[in-house]
Amino acid sequence: MSEIKTQLVVLGAGPGGYSAAFRAADLGIETVIVDARDTLGGVCLNVGCIPSKALLHVAKVMKEAKHLSNHGVSFGEPEIDLDKLRSYKDDVVGQLTKGLSGMSKMRKVKHVKGYGKFTGSDTLEVEGDDGKTTVKFENAIIAAGSEPVTLPFIPHDDDRVIDSTGALEMKDIPEKMLVLGGGIIGLEMGTVYEALGSKIDVVEFLDQLIPAADKDIMKVFMKDYKDKFNVMLETKVTDVEAKDDGLYVTFEGKNAPDEPVRYDKVLVAVGRKPNGKMFDADKAGVEVDDKGFINVDKQLRTNVNNIYAIGDIIGQPMLAHKAVHEGHVAAEVISGQKHYFDPRCIPSVAYTEPEVAWVGLTEKEAKEQGVSYETASFPWSASGRAIASDATNGLTKMIFDKDSGRVIGGAMVGTNAGEMLGEIGLAIEMGADAEDVALTIHAHPTLNESIGLASEVYEGSITDMP
Numbered sequence: 448m449s450e451i452k453t454q455l456v457v458l459g460a461g462p463g464g465y466s467a468a469f470r471a472a473d474l475g476i477e478t479v480i481v482d483a484r485d486t487l488g489g490v491c492l493n494v495g496c497i498p499s500k501a502l503l504h505v506a507k508v509m510k511e512a513k514h515l516s517n518h519g520v521s522f523g524e525p526e527i528d529l530d531k532l533r534s535y536k537d538d539v540v541g542q543l544t545k546g547l548s549g550m551s552k553m554r555k556v557k558h559v560k561g562y563g564k565f566t567g568s569d570t571l572e573v574e575g576d577d578g579k580t581t582v583k584f585e586n587a588i589i590a591a592g593s594e595p596v597t598l599p600f601i602p603h604d605d606d607r608v609i610d611s612t613g614a615l616e617m618k619d620i621p622e623k624m625l626v627l628g629g630g631i632i633g634l635e636m637g638t639v640y641e642a643l644g645s646k647i648d649v650v651e652f653l654d655q656l657i658p659a660a661d662k663d664i665m666k667v668f669m670k671d672y673k674d675k676f677n678v679m680l681e682t683k684v685t686d687v688e689a690k691d692d693g694l695y696v697t698f699e700g701k702n703a704p705d706e707p708v709r710y711d712k713v714l715v716a717v718g719r720k721p722n723g724k725m726f727d728a729d730k731a732g733v734e735v736d737d738k739g740f741i742n743v744d745k746q747l748r749t750n751v752n753n754i755y756a757i758g759d760i761i762g763q764p765m766l767a768h769k770a771v772h773e774g775h776v777a778a779e780v781i782s783g784q785k786h787y788f789d790p791r792c793i794p795s796v797a798y799t800e801p802e803v804a805w806v807g808l809t810e811k812e813a814k815e816q817g818v819s820y821e822t823a824s825f826p827w828s829a830s831g832r833a834i835a836s837d838a839t840n841g842l843t844k845m846i847f848d849k850d851s852g853r854v855i856g857g858a859m860v861g862t863n864a865g866e867m868l869g870e871i872g873l874a875i876e877m878g879a880d881a882e883d884v885a886l887t888i889h890a891h892p893t894l895n896e897s898i899g900l901a902s903e904v905y906e907g908s909i910t911d912m913p
């Protein structure tokens with residue numbers, strides 16, 4: 448058994464872990480990062496954000512190319528080479544993980560590959576291919592992330608039942624696939640498979656897809672998706688039976704089919720659970736709740752003074768950019784800076800087509816919290832750029848504090864909505880009001896003009912909306 452002594456060990460090399468490790472190293476802290484995977488990047492780079500976006504890019508271009516036949520340019524039926532598509536996705540991932548590895552070496556952050564478990568409040572034992580390594584640390588940051596939720600009545604050991612990682616492997620293109628769960632990950636993967644030719648059914652227990660988003664936003668989304676997916680809302684799956692010729696799924700609820708339905712594949716996308724119970728946190732004295740989450744204070748410190756936690760493992764929203772910012776704060780606090788994590792808003796984006804994006808308060812949340820608010824929207828059917836780009840199915844909605852006029856939330860649905868959301872996030876963080884946004888000159892013609900225009904609607908300077 449070898450032993451390493453370090454000022455900081457980071458457990459988990461996802462966006463939270465590598466961001467924390469790099470920031471710590473930049474601040475002069477000797478840092479070791481432990482991850483069981485061969486490559487840095489965690490779920491996000493290896494089996495999450497990045498490979499899904501590579502495939503969604505291809506799906507989007509395919510749809511656009513098909514659509515062009517309406518405007519006099521036809522390309523014929525697409526021919527799909529699944530091996531090439533897979534290697535494109537793997538190349539994208541490879542470029543980024545290689546980049547991370549370079550950045551890690553540059554900073555002299557040591558990657559210990561293997562599975563880590565605490566053996567005390569200053570020791571972690573890592574079991575790797577080359578045996579065991581004891582890492583003796585002054586401080587630790589737990590960034591061990593999350594994994595997909597499984598359901599007891601589903602035969603997860605059948606290889607026709609897949610989770611997001613299985614879906615990203617793209618072993619084949621099933622003729623008929625059920626997406627179990629109408630959240631962001633399920634809809635993104637369903638979008639990819641639909642573009643490649645699968646017939647997609649989506650079942651969601653609640654009364655709308657992407658339940659966190661506002662209803663008016665999802666209404667616009669559904670205009671496109673009602674033809675892409677067969678959506679069964681307010682319905683649940685009660686049984687999945689694996690037979691030789693397929694998976695037979697029994698449904699219950701408002702839109703449940705009477706008989707079990709046969710699918711070639713079932714993608715289970717019902718959320719993610721934190722990995723808190725998998726590395727003997729108790730041996731370090733770190734408290735983990737029943738669900739596997741770790742509680743932290745605003746400086747990301749656990750109940751043990753020298754141990755911090757960041758990313759998916761400390762709670763919702765389980766998003767890469769949240770993990771990155773938390774990672775920076777934890778490293779800065781360890782270096783002695785008096786920083787804390789307290790953002791006004793964290794953006795959420797579904798990279799479907801159209802994209803669904805929101806930041807700050809949704810209208811639903813404003814109502815629940817009893818906030819006095821007003822909304823103003825700009826439909827993309829009135830946007831020159833949207834009309835010229837065949838992207839009129841979109842809406843930009845701003846939410847303002849009724850008393851001060853300050854921007855407290857915003858949502859967009861439409862092509863590239865996620866790219867434009869940053870402006871609303873900045874407005875919220877800077878305390879901008881409707882007038883500030885309305886008077887900011889946006890380039891014409893752009894889709895993000897709609898943010899200025901929605902604010903002008905609020906200000907009353909635009910009244911004749913279509």
Ligand code: FAD
Nearest residue numbers: 459461463483489490491495496563592758759765766767
């Ligand atoms: P993770 O990325 O989960 O990394 C944790 C790492 O720790 C893993 O590599 C794991 O192997 C390692 N680990 C855990 N325990 C141990 C141990 N005991 N020993 C050694 N190693 C260990 N988020 C977005 O913001 N945008 C998106 O577009 C987006 N798309 C997604 C698409 C999919 C299909 C999925 C599944 C997720 C997506 N997410 C997205 C969510 C995002 O991936 C996570 O929020 C993010 O990766 C969390 O980062 P993290 O640092 O907390 O941990």
